[in-house]
Amino acid sequence: MKNFNGKILFLDRSDINTDEIIPAKYLTELTKEALKPYCLEDLKLDSFDSKKDLAEKTAIVTRENFGCGSSREHAPWALEENGINIVIATNFARIFRQNMFNNGMMAIELPAEQIDEIFKKFAGTDATLAVDFDKSEIKISNNKDSFTTNYTLGLFYSDLVKVGGWIDYVDTKY
Amino acid sequence: MGKTVAEKIFDAHRIDRPQEGIEVLSIDAVFCHEITTPIAINDLVSRGKDRVFDNTKIKAVIDHVTPAKDSKTAEQGKTIREWAKRQNIKDFFDIGKNGVCHAIFPEHGFARPGYTIIMGDSHTCTHGAFCAFAAGVGTTDLEVGILKGVCAFKSPETIKINITGKLQSGVFAKDVILEVIRQLTTNGATDCVIEFTGEVVDAMSMESRLTLSNMAVEAGATSGICYPDMTTVEYLWPFIQDEFKTKEEALASYKQWLPDADATYKKVMNIDVTNLEPLATFGYKPDQVKTIKELEGTRLDQIYIGSCTNGRIEDLRVAAKVLEGNKLSPDVRGILAPATPKVYSQALAEGIIKIFMDAGFCVTNPTCGACLGMSNGVLASGEVCAATTNRNFNGRMGKGGTIHLMSPASAAASAIAGKITNSKLYKG
Numbered sequence: 001m002k003n004f005n006g007k008i009l010f011l012d013r014s015d016i017n018t019d020e021i022i023p024a025k026y027l028t029e030l031t032k033e034a035l036k037p038y039c040l041e042d043l044k045l046d047s048f049d050s051k052k053d054l055a056e057k058t059a060i061v062t063r064e065n066f067g068c069g070s071s072r073e074h075a076p077w078a079l080e081e082n083g084i085n086i087v088i089a090t091n092f093a094r095i096f097r098q099n100m101f102n103n104g105m106m107a108i109e110l111p112a113e114q115i116d117e118i119f120k121k122f123a124g125t126d127a128t129l130a131v132d133f134d135k136s137e138i139k140i141s142n143n144k145d146s147f148t149t150n151y152t153l154g155l156f157y158s159d160l161v162k163v164g165g166w167i168d169y170v171d172t173k174y
Numbered sequence: 175m176g177k178t179v180a181e182k183i184f185d186a187h188r189i190d191r192p193q194e195g196i197e198v199l200s201i202d203a204v205f206c207h208e209i210t211t212p213i214a215i216n217d218l219v220s221r222g223k224d225r226v227f228d229n230t231k232i233k234a235v236i237d238h239v240t241p242a243k244d245s246k247t248a249e250q251g252k253t254i255r256e257w258a259k260r261q262n263i264k265d266f267f268d269i270g271k272n273g274v275c276h277a278i279f280p281e282h283g284f285a286r287p288g289y290t291i292i293m294g295d296s297h298t299c300t301h302g303a304f305c306a307f308a309a310g311v312g313t314t315d316l317e318v319g320i321l322k323g324v325c326a327f328k329s330p331e332t333i334k335i336n337i338t339g340k341l342q343s344g345v346f347a348k349d350v351i352l353e354v355i356r357q358l359t360t361n362g363a364t365d366c367v368i369e370f371t372g373e374v375v376d377a378m379s380m381e382s383r384l385t386l387s388n389m390a391v392e393a394g395a396t397s398g399i400c401y402p403d404m405t406t407v408e409y410l411w412p413f414i415q416d417e418f419k420t421k422e423e424a425l426a427s428y429k430q431w432l433p434d435a436d437a438t439y440k441k442v443m444n445i446d447v448t449n450l451e452p453l454a455t456f457g458y459k460p461d462q463v464k465t466i467k468e469l470e471g472t473r474l475d476q477i478y479i480g481s482c483t484n485g486r487i488e489d490l491r492v493a494a495k496v497l498e499g500n501k502l503s504p505d506v507r508g509i510l511a512p513a514t515p516k517v518y519s520q521a522l523a524e525g526i527i528k529i530f531m532d533a534g535f536c537v538t539n540p541t542c543g544a545c546l547g548m549s550n551g552v553l554a555s556g557e558v559c560a561a562t563t564n565r566n567f568n569g570r571m572g573k574g575g576t577i578h579l580m581s582p583a584s585a586a587a588s589a590i591a592g593k594i595t596n597s598k599l600y601k602g
């Protein structure tokens with residue numbers, strides 16, 4: 001399984017699309033590694049600096065409809081290349097969510113009120129995420145607060161995360 | 175209990191249910207283009223699995239950047255070209271025969287009622303116009319589709335959109351779908367299938383239905399489905415005449431996919447379009463929609479007519495009607511990209527290309543090009559484009575550029591005015 005624990009990048013906006021996560025002009029790259037420097041380059045978010053803000057982060061917490069737009073799997077790949085294997089949001093665009101799990105990454109949906117609470121408590125601080133996969137539990141904490149909640153993944157998505165993605169899953173089944 | 179179109183198609187294709195609410199389907203057609211497929215091909219090769227599940231069910235095209243613009247895009251073209259040859263994929267459209275995927279594949283009759291279709295492209299929902307379950311997927315799903323002919327989906331929930339009334343002159347399928355997205359928002363149909371129905375859809379040509387279904391994903395939908403009728407059969411007839419004795423027989427067969435009267439919908443929306451005005455987007459999300467009247471006078475630098483949304487012959491005819499005898503404003507530049515070679519040669523034969531050229535448009539070969547900011551009309555920072563495409567995302571047509579999505583009629587009228595303007599020039 002991939003690593004899901006570490007520092008959180010907070011993106012306080014809904015409808016962050018895949019063009020913002022990785023612009024189309026980089027879709028000519030033939031390797032995933034080449035995408036690394038361009039991740040979130042076109043993100044429309046005040047005072048966001050992709051290079052500085054992405055550094056050392058391993059998780060993203062954001063709002064609604066993350067990953068809408070293009071089907072490009074380059075979006076999760078660009079995140080993965082930057083060390084981010086988990087995104088927590090109110091909901092995801094279908095293709096992006098599937099692309100995450102197809103790569104053994106996690107797209108976790110939490111109710112809007114919980115996302116709100118997480119933003120209120122932790123955005124702008126050095127917050128970290130810890131995932132207990134067996135208990136379906138995530139814990140977010142900083143030096144003064146902590147927040148724990150359960151998520152639901154279901155058998156299929158759990159299996160994809162465990163085996164590392166859809167290709168390996170399919171190999172054993174169909 | 176009654177079933178929706180998608181539920182009927184899922185029933186006919188289900189091969190597994192790995193968990194409640196997740197279904198693995200067999201796939202009737204896997205469409206491929208040169209941007210998202212090469213990485214899948216290379217991965218299959220590196221895994222020692224350079225095979226395809228069925229070479230007759232895979233259709234491939236080079237369309238996003240063609241002719242190649244640099245060494246990297248040339249490599250992408252080479253990868254898919256050599257793969258198509260190696261795997262004996264007969265339906266491969268290379269330069270000279272290539273056009274935008276969601277325009278050229280329907281032209282060849284590859285989308286049929288009741289089909290399951292996947293492609294590594296979000297606008298694959300377009301093919302739902304033929305009453306297919308057609309969904310965009312990522313490269314991994316595509317790779318598995320190529321290798322095994324299967325794909326996993328959530329069990330479909332459906333939103334039914336009943337479009338009634340009568341479209342006014344100068345108002346088109348593009349305006350209807352912009353209104354639908356405005357009402358649904360970009361997240362309103364996430365994980366859902368849309369069924370487009372009602373007298374307005376019944377009266378639409380296949381081209382208009384393709385425009386409607388094309389933008390279903392901009393509201394988050396998995397597929398945008400129209401019901402099969404004689405219009406569907408007439409369009410498909412050249413490809414299905416060996417399969418059915420008469421058109422009536424084909425229609426009777428296709429009607430098996432119609433939803434049951436007691437099908438369950440997540441939501442039913444009724445939209446009366448009688449008073450609908452020409453619309454356009456503003457901002458950076460396709461649900462940010464205003465009437466052209468409200469946007470009248472907005473400064474423009476470029477007009478782009480083309481794409482899988484509105485680059486078909488019907489669209490070019492409408493735009494040419496507006497442009498005929500007029501000139502592009504000196505304040506703007508105009509680009510026309512007919513969506514396929516067939517559209518291009520039809521437009522040539524009908525004198526449409528001449529009208530565009532006389533008006534001052536640059537006519538490019540069929541390609542996605544500027545639609546996703548990869549070639550053929552990329553915007554500079556601060557520039558504004560009126561486009562008949564489907565996405566106005568930040569930076570989509572070029573870093574720092576702004577896009578106003580609108581119909582071909584509105585785009586042509588705006589080209590003449592040099593600023594956003596109502597398509598009053600349209601007589602038809």
Ligand code: SF4
Nearest residue numbers: 274481482542545546
């Ligand atoms: S024309 Fe634009 S939206 Fe359509 S397939 Fe090409 S890039 Fe995608």
